[in-house]
Amino acid sequence: MKITYAEEKDIAAIAAAEAACFPSAEAATEQEFVERIKYYGNHFWLLYDADKLIAFVDGFVTDEPDLTDAMYENACVHNENGAWQMIFGVNTLPEYRKRGYACELIRRAIADARQQGRKGLVLTCKERLIAYYAKFGFVDEGVSEKSTHGNVRWHQMRLTF
Incomplete structure (x- = not known):
């Protein structure tokens, strides 16, 4: 097992994994991953x-404190020097779930954000996943007023360093 960062050669695999993990209304497309x-x-x-x-x-990274739907749609607003690491998706192929792989990646994202001097990380999740993300130190800020991506009710969660 190895953790790497994404390159152009990974796009098809990333899009396929996303499609396997999220309903089509919530999943990013291959073209969106090209831009991201x-x-x-x-x-x-x-x-x-x-x-x-x-x-x-x-x-991506931004100075905006809250995750919004527009962030999913516009990759060029990424700000490498931004204060907050946003998490758009946590994906594990169904046949590999419950083995700690998502946990390993979330911990790596947290460690990288801390090392890069960010204020913390922000994500949105469905209500059933609040306790899962709380294990990493994320705090539920309630139902997001800025994200209804895929016509879903999302809870915004924040991990502040």
Whole structure:
């Protein structure tokens, strides 16, 4: 197993994993990943088992304190010097779940954000996942008023250093 950052060669595998992990209304498209990797491939944490991508976490950096739907749609607003590491997705292929892979990637994202001097990380999740992210130190800030991505009710969670 190895963790790497995303490159153009990873796009098809990333898009396939996203499609396997999220309903189509919530999943990013291959073209969206092309743009995201162009602007912030170094904010994708990919876990490979040999040549197979089995899990990844992705997001971008911004000075905005809250995660908004517009952030998913506009990769070029990434600010490498921003204060907050946003997490857009935590993906593990269904057949590899419950083995700690997402946990390993989340911890790596947290460590990288801390090392880069960020204020912390922000993500949104469904209510059933609040306790999972709380284990990493994320605090539930309630239902997001700025994200209804995929017509879902999201809770915004924040980990502040």
